[in-house]
Amino acid sequence: MLTDWELERYRRQIALFGEEAQERLANARVVIVGAGGLGCPVALYLAAAGIGEVRLVDGDVVDRTNLNRQVLHTDRDIGRAKVESAAGKLRAQNPEITVVATRATLDEENAALLAGGADLLVDATDNFGVRYILNRVALGARVPLIHGAVRGFDGQATMIIPGRTACLECIFPVAPPREDVIPVVGTTPGIIGLVQANEAIKYITGTGDLLTNRLLVWDGRAATMTTLPVERQEDCKACGSGRC
Amino acid sequence: MQVRVRAFARLREAIGGDLTLEVPEGATMSRLLAAVGETSEQAGEALFEESGEIRGYVILMHNGRRVRRAEAGTLTLADGDEVALFPPVAGG
Numbered sequence: 529m530l531t532d533w534e535l536e537r538y539r540r541q542i543a544l545f546g547e548e549a550q551e552r553l554a555n556a557r558v559v560i561v562g563a564g565g566l567g568c569p570v571a572l573y574l575a576a577a578g579i580g581e582v583r584l585v586d587g588d589v590v591d592r593t594n595l596n597r598q599v600l601h602t603d604r605d606i607g608r609a610k611v612e613s614a615a616g617k618l619r620a621q622n623p624e625i626t627v628v629a630t631r632a633t634l635d636e637e638n639a640a641l642l643a644g645g646a647d648l649l650v651d652a653t654d655n656f657g658v659r660y661i662l663n664r665v666a667l668g669a670r671v672p673l674i675h676g677a678v679r680g681f682d683g684q685a686t687m688i689i690p691g692r693t694a695c696l697e698c699i700f701p702v703a704p705p706r707e708d709v710i711p712v713v714g715t716t717p718g719i720i721g722l723v724q725a726n727e728a729i730k731y732i733t734g735t736g737d738l739l740t741n742r743l744l745v746w747d748g749r750a751a752t753m754t755t756l757p758v759e760r761q762e763d764c765k766a767c768g769s770g771r772c
Numbered sequence: 773m774q775v776r777v778r779a780f781a782r783l784r785e786a787i788g789g790d791l792t793l794e795v796p797e798g799a800t801m802s803r804l805l806a807a808v809g810e811t812s813e814q815a816g817e818a819l820f821e822e823s824g825e826i827r828g829y830v831i832l833m834h835n836g837r838r839v840r841r842a843e844a845g846t847l848t849l850a851d852g853d854e855v856a857l858f859p860p861v862a863g864g
Contacts, residue, residue, distance in 0.1 A: 566864045680782075700831075745781075756858060
């Protein structure tokens with residue numbers, strides 16, 4: 529049962545999808561891997577929407593060069609752990625939810641533990657090495673994963689439901705090359721992060737058509753958003769026949 | 773015959789937008805990719821390795837269907853076809 533406080537706070541979205549859906553949001557645990565350009569808007573909007581437990585995982589500290597896009601961090605947070613900086617803002621935004629900050633870099637050893645108990649995983653990482661690990665954890669635990677990535681004015685997003693949709697390695701069997709410094713304008717992760725948060729809310733509340741088997745591609749220079757069809761690959765090394 | 777090319781991300785920057793290319797009847801996907809790469813130095817770099825191989829991470833689509841790199845040499849195109857080329861991004 530929602531409290532009077534919750535009924536008031538979430539009135540505008542309860543009007544959209546009902547009290548039961550709001551209760552589902554309140555009971556959901558979402559693990560966001562990365563508290564940077566994508567992770568900040570994802571976490572902020574999921575906290576605002578009343579996700580019961582938001583877990584942030586990131587091993588980095590705030591750097592001045594982060595501040596053009598990592599909008600939960602401020603000048604005063606430089607040198608602080610990103611997860612601590614972000615968690616403080618999220619708790620201020622919504623004191624009724626649980627925010628768990630885990631300062632760690634996701635790797636093959638800790639991935640299953642860090643993602644454990646999640647209803648939903650959000651890929652807000654900045655490299656494909658970690659993304660592939662997260663994808664396999666999602667497949668193994670059969671927990672949906674919402675992928676997002678950005679560069680410059682360009683971004684992409686898709687939703688992966690293990691066993692039902694193309695997984696990350698079906699779509700991207702070969703990782704794009706690593707760059708030491710990835711140029712990016714803050715609005716790009718803002719837009720893609722909000723697409724990811726929107727998918728999370730839709731998935732949990734059972735609203736609308738999910739971004740499954742479609743890769744959303746945002747071109748900020750042209751101001752166009754397109755979706756490209758993607759499909760499961762039988763020979764996928766992560767989820768191909770018999771593996772998932 | 774004419775084939776429409778939709779380019780995304782860095783490739784779109786390199787080409788400047790979508791393209792309609794004139795290619796010989798019966799041209800393969802590989803032939804078309806070579807023609808796209810020849811439009812500018814940046815387009816060539818965005819699509820091809822130094823070895824001349826198509827970059828493995830570039831997503832190739834033909835009329836809305838994913839094309840594997842290995843198929844590019846044998847997949848023949850028809851007048852009015854649409855090819856989409858998407859080099860994914862990786863930052864966060």
